[in-house]
Amino acid sequence: MTVSTRRAFLQTSGTGLALLAAGCAPKVSDFAQKTGRRVVVIGGGWGGATAAKYVRLADPSIEVVLLEPNKEFVSCPFSNLVLSGVRTIESMTFDYSRLRDHGVRVLHEMATAIEPEARRVKVGDGYLPYDRLIVSPGVEFQWEQVEGLAAAQDRVLHAWKAGPQTVELARQLQSMADGGVFVLTIPPAAYRCPPGPYERTCQVAWYLKTRKPKSKLIVLDANPNLVSKAALFRAAWANYPNIEYRASNKVVKVDPGAREVTTELGDKVKYDVLNLIPPQRAGTIAVQADLVGADKRWCEVNHLTYESVKYKNIHVIGDSTIGLPVPKSGNVANAMGKICAVAVVNLLNDKPVPPMAPGNTCYSWVSDREAIAVVNSYKIEGGKVVQIEQKLTPGQSEMWAQNAVGWANSIWHDMLG
Amino acid sequence: MPIILISLLLALGLTGPAAAGPLDGPGAPQALVCSACHGFAGQSQSNTMPILAGMAPWYFKKSIQDYAAGKRTSPEMEPYAKQVLQFGVDDMAAYFAGQKRTASPVKLDSAAVERGRAAAVQCTLCHGVSGKGDPAKGVPDLTGQPPGYLRHQMLLFKADRRSPGDAQLKVIKALMLTIPDEQLADLAQYWSSVR
Numbered sequence: 001m002t003v004s005t006r007r008a009f010l011q012t013s014g015t016g017l018a019l020l021a022a023g024c025a026p027k028v029s030d031f032a033q034k035t036g037r038r039v040v041v042i043g044g045g046w047g048g049a050t051a052a053k054y055v056r057l058a059d060p061s062i063e064v065v066l067l068e069p070n071k072e073f074v075s076c077p078f079s080n081l082v083l084s085g086v087r088t089i090e091s092m093t094f095d096y097s098r099l100r101d102h103g104v105r106v107l108h109e110m111a112t113a114i115e116p117e118a119r120r121v122k123v124g125d126g127y128l129p130y131d132r133l134i135v136s137p138g139v140e141f142q143w144e145q146v147e148g149l150a151a152a153q154d155r156v157l158h159a160w161k162a163g164p165q166t167v168e169l170a171r172q173l174q175s176m177a178d179g180g181v182f183v184l185t186i187p188p189a190a191y192r193c194p195p196g197p198y199e200r201t202c203q204v205a206w207y208l209k210t211r212k213p214k215s216k217l218i219v220l221d222a223n224p225n226l227v228s229k230a231a232l233f234r235a236a237w238a239n240y241p242n243i244e245y246r247a248s249n250k251v252v253k254v255d256p257g258a259r260e261v262t263t264e265l266g267d268k269v270k271y272d273v274l275n276l277i278p279p280q281r282a283g284t285i286a287v288q289a290d291l292v293g294a295d296k297r298w299c300e301v302n303h304l305t306y307e308s309v310k311y312k313n314i315h316v317i318g319d320s321t322i323g324l325p326v327p328k329s330g331n332v333a334n335a336m337g338k339i340c341a342v343a344v345v346n347l348l349n350d351k352p353v354p355p356m357a358p359g360n361t362c363y364s365w366v367s368d369r370e371a372i373a374v375v376n377s378y379k380i381e382g383g384k385v386v387q388i389e390q391k392l393t394p395g396q397s398e399m400w401a402q403n404a405v406g407w408a409n410s411i412w413h414d415m416l417g
Numbered sequence: 418m419p420i421i422l423i424s425l426l427l428a429l430g431l432t433g434p435a436a437a438g439p440l441d442g443p444g445a446p447q448a449l450v451c452s453a454c455h456g457f458a459g460q461s462q463s464n465t466m467p468i469l470a471g472m473a474p475w476y477f478k479k480s481i482q483d484y485a486a487g488k489r490t491s492p493e494m495e496p497y498a499k500q501v502l503q504f505g506v507d508d509m510a511a512y513f514a515g516q517k518r519t520a521s522p523v524k525l526d527s528a529a530v531e532r533g534r535a536a537a538v539q540c541t542l543c544h545g546v547s548g549k550g551d552p553a554k555g556v557p558d559l560t561g562q563p564p565g566y567l568r569h570q571m572l573l574f575k576a577d578r579r580s581p582g583d584a585q586l587k588v589i590k591a592l593m594l595t596i597p598d599e600q601l602a603d604l605a606q607y608w609s610s611v612r
């Protein structure tokens with residue numbers, strides 16, 4: 001399947017407009033002056049792309065500028081299926097043309113600084129003034145937490161931001177000799193997508209079981225037990241005797257030359273292929289702009305508007321946030337994007353912000369055709385997001401995998417369609 | 418206009434640069450969370466998630482209550498149904514009822530649609546010739562829903578897994594038992610094709 005045909009489903013209309021926009025791509029200098037009201041969004045991922053689109057849907061009189069260095073959006077959800085070869089990366093890669101059709105001005109640039117007093121964002125040598133800013137930069141890795149990692153960033157793969165690393169890890173897995181050892185390391189919570197590493201465990205184990213039956217998967221988990229859906233994953237793992245799961249095994253050192261990682265307990269583990277998921281914090285721009293709390297890792301926000309508790313007119317959404325009883329998931333980032341957009345529009349129009357709560361559904365693929373899920377719903381109580389209920393699927397099935405496909409198609413469209 | 422009056426009007430939301438947008442109005446902001454699966458304004462884009470746009474309020478409410486009570490078992494919908502009850506089911510029912518319904522974009526198999534058309538007579542007794550249902554009998558609209566969703570619900574009726582033991586649904590379940598699974602798929606294709 002080619003990239004363009006797969007992408008086509010999001011571009012049901014407006015291709016002409018998109019071409020037009022591409023023909024005269026906007027520059028930072030076009031936005032040096034602000035005429036009407038303007039919202040700037042940093043990051044065109046799950047949170048930011050959604051927020052940008054929904055501000056335009058809620059009030060088309062507001063100018064929206066989206067800053068995102070990548071020309072294409074690659075979905076992390078479903079990207080574990082690229083490792084097992086069940087899906088192609090192209091099937092989860094989309095462009096930003098439909099957002100342009102909604103009137104979002106997409107600038108493929110990196111925000112380099114935020115000036116809260118001047119209410120402007122620095123991009124290279126230029127500045128973008130804003131009325132309100134929405135920050136959704138996802139996570140950054142804490143390379144320094146693992147000895148030897150900073151110097152080996154290009155060789156030790158995380159594949160925790162879907163894209164070239166995902167494809168390269170799949171290639172390494174495919175070219176590993178039968179009988180080889182694949183080592184997957186999981187950082188201490190909180191990290192992006194609590195069930196993600198365990199879904200990845202299933203996908204790698206399924207691939208090895210089907211294609212390289214003499215191989216082994218060693219999982220070194222910094223946490224004392226599976227962080228999410230433990231019983232469901234353990235039931236799924238009964239089908240994969242090739243998994244060796246070691247809890248409370250935090251990796252503190254990597255030596256790519258010796259192809260070896262070292263745990264906190266001093267155990268050395270040899271690998272043929274390594275996937276090291278490093279510890280995480282909020283995206284760099286959020287740290288630099290002092291939006292993070294005392295932990296220097298995550299940003300605290302108002303639960304109704306997602307406005308930073310530290311700086312006025314700056315809202316933070318997605319994985320970078322903390323303090324709400326929600327997981328760091330794409331589904332939550334999407335919900336926060338919509339709620340924050342409505343809040344920002346109401347605030348700009350001097351209207352009260354209605355109470356809105358997020359929701360979460362995380363499907364995880366446990367084989368090439370079966371999935372499990374966890375669902376959380378929330379309410380607002382005393383100005384805070386409070387969980388109503390968490391529900392798990394009673395087991396794994398093909399039906400939930402089909403619902404996962406339905407969810408992915410819907411939510412990709414909700415963000416970028 | 419005196420400044421005080423302007424700010425009063427603004428506070429009441431009576432003026433301001435934008436007229437009421439598609440995200441204003443009772444139920445609309447709280448329904449945003451549903452679009453992750455059901456599509457913007459309930460206009461589902463996928464095969465497994467039902468369309469909520471244009472749904473009759475009585476049936477929306479019944480569905481939400483059935484999910485919250487665990488009569489219709491769905492690990493996805495049970496928590497969201499409780500969230501709807503929390504924020505106000507009437508407002509959300511009215512919001513979705515007010516959205517224009519467009520038939521599912523899922524591609525249909527025309528041969529299956531034709532086979533389904535021939536078998537669909539047995540449904541019209543309750544769902545009507547138009548398939549639009551009958552509130553008086555508690556029968557919902559089937560038309561334009563995604564075929565994957567319709568087929569799955571028929572299989573649930575057949576296995577008595579949707580509202581098990583419900584006396585009101587005895588007849589439809591008995592009917593489903595007489596229909597082979599392949600024909601259920603054809604029926605789903607047909608009702609999805611009806612406008």
Ligand SMILES: Cc1cc2nc3c(=O)[nH]c(=O)nc-3n(C[C@H](O)[C@H](O)[C@H](O)COP(=O)(O)OP(=O)(O)OC[C@H]3O[C@@H](n4cnc5c(N)ncnc54)[C@H](O)[C@@H]3O)c2cc1C
Pocket residue numbers: 042043044045046047048067068069070075076077078079080109110111112136137138139159160161162192193196283284285317318319320328329330331332333361362363364
């Ligand atoms: C393997 C894997 C599987 C997952 N599976 C699921 C799943 O099944 N379901 C689910 O709900 N979630 C899943 N997730 C989690 C989900 O991907 C994240 O929670 C989600 O991406 C968070 O959205 P975000 O907007 O915070 O960050 P992102 O989506 O990462 O977006 C951040 C964007 O900001 C941009 N950016 C960063 N800094 C700047 C800057 N200074 N200027 C401009 N742009 C900037 C980045 O380029 C990036 O595009 C998974 C994650 C992984 C890794």
